[in-house]
Amino acid sequence: MKTIMTGLSGNEMFCLHQKGFTPGSLIIGNSVYSLGLLGSLGSSVQGLIGGEVSQVTNLIHEGRFQSYQRMVREAQAYGGVGITSVTSELRHFHGNIEFLSIASTVHRTTSAAGQLEFTMSGDGQDLYCLLDAGYQPLQFVFGNVAYSIGLGGGLMGGLRSLKRGEIREFSNVLNATRHLALDRIAGEARQAGANAVLGIQTSVKPFQGVHEMMMLGTAVFHPDLPAEFKQQPITSDLTCQETWNLANLGYIPLRLVLGTAVYSLGFVGGIMSALKSFARGEISELTSLIYEAREHAIGLIAAEAEQLGADDVMGIKTHVNDMNGLLEFLAIGTAVKRHPAAKTLSPALPPQAVMHDKDTWISESAPLSLQPKH
Template sequence: MSNVRSHSHVTNLSGNEIYCLKKLSLSPGNICIGNSVFALGILGSLTAGLNILFGGEIPDVTSLIHDGRINAINRMLEEAKASGGTGVTGVTTELISHGSNIEFLSIGSVVHVADAANETLSFSTSADAQELYCQADCGFKPVQYVIGNVAYSIGLGGNIFGFLRSLGRGEVKEYSEIFDRTRHLALERITREARQCKANAVIGINTTITPLMGAQEMLMLGTASSHPALAEYATQPITSDMTNEEMWNMINIGYMPIRLVMGVSVYSLGIVGGIKSIFKSMVRGEVDVLTSLLYEAREKALDRIQADAQRYGADEVVGVKIHVYELGGGLIEFLAIGTAVKKMDGITTRTPVLIPQAIIRDRDTFFDKKPQTGQAVSLTESGKSSAAATQGGPIAIAIGIIMFLFYVFMFVLKHR
């Protein structure tokens, strides 16, 4: 590992962020960077391959990614300590492929206590300086940047049982259970990290789902924080995926986030329903088979998110978003995700009005347009696959064959 370096007087903080720091009696410092390059190795690849076949979590891939990210984060913090800052804001972690190796990269911005002679690094946060202002005005004190991840696969077993179940119309419980269980694992792990650093909250959680090494990784990133009104949540920290501006608004009117909640349902159109929808799609009008199926699947996901919130004594679930993923083979996943909130006496923000500099979004002034070489796929948009397209199953093939035979039959009739 090379010597720790410091880039004094070089910051990636914007003017709006620096203004918000000033309001918190903080000043900008330099960029800090940490990285770690990993190779899975042939033994690890074989083990991971077996886990992919069986389905569920793939521990080797999960631990590889987690260890790589932690190494990069720790090295970034070493650089921050060398520069004498009090904290690191806007921490990011990303994964870059270099052939057979993977680089884990973490970048953050050091902040200083204004006019302080000596400083000790006391916190790291995923929040940028604007978001940090919102958190501080809500009464939260940042402690540590935390992550929770899980690498998973449906697996051969899941595909076999799922295929048999998908012949009929309705929910495929084998798939629903796998997706629900693995996604809650990521939430449990980010909560555990917060508990280990004596925090009672994880706020500003961002969730991403990315295809990786023949599987999928679900990653949650957030900031472990402490709030004086949440002492009873020391053993089970609250979790929230609300934006920091949204959280400020809810706390301002007396609602505290208590739990990030999820509801998952995986549905199949079924072989009979698939054939019916093909014929219906050849004429103009509503495809009632698809209409009722998709409605039922969304309702099931919402029922589960509501049940999840009720288990934690929530009053409402806010900011709910429903993401739809096509898994292939006639299977569709519906993921409902939001934050359960609870009305608490005596809860409000420190100031009655949020300053505009905390919510103004910075505009890019440099644009690097890449040539189009194919269709781009964004995993943050609904309708994209959360399980690799290679997991498209036998139903898609069967439907394709049926359509081909139908057109051949029509062609023969027409030219007799």
């Protein structure tokens, strides 16, 4: 009997067994690109007006897609019916860029081999939650945007930064790129025949003079959702466990809502803040600015949710990024609404579907994990 080498944990294996699956082999796909071409493209955007750098976006997308496809072919060679825990990583490797996809194959308990039916970013516990809430996973999907503030935005923003308040040139660029990535992941889901993208994870990383915003998730199909979602799929960054809880309470996610605001303390405010920092106590200029900016970002997602007719916005998170003296405030959450299609097969999740696996690898440096947990 051949030994199975899997990245699945004991909790995942338990959850898979409850839904008629068994663990399969760990699978890997990669693609290595030269930094020469990517580097020249990245440096050429410094004089642009700002916004998406489509050449870099397309090359990164191509590299990620090639590594994903090679991983899928490996799973098909093993006769797997599904792939869980798909990752899409970007790593520097001997002066080049390696695009890396890693996942685990699953099989049905009734047969050792079969046709590949689904790929997903979520793990075995997530698969249990989705199936029990009526969502059939179809395909791992992602949307990415490489963007630059650009010369125009940089000059105007630099002038505006002398005055306290929002710098709309920067806010507009960042808002546009974030919504573009969301539109692209929804577009991939639509092409796959899905009516929702669940478990979306978002990351922003610098890349050769620009930044890449990356969204990845699982395209799913729920047979009882309204037909309108086939044209405009649901998008949600709630975990699959949260999605199950919502379904159990009678709610469905509607859309991932997000808003960005870039603020400057201003020249005078910066001087006052610097002087006050020498003494103990509150720096009122920074307090009021950060409060105002955070409230503005949350107000943007509240307005977007109201347009959708949502009952609530769940899982709101706020992020603050220091952009060379400017502050970017990002608010993100999922708009939800009560709907009769929302229900679960089981009255409660088993403990194994919600337990976090304990990390047994302890190292001073960041470990090179072959199976990152989501």
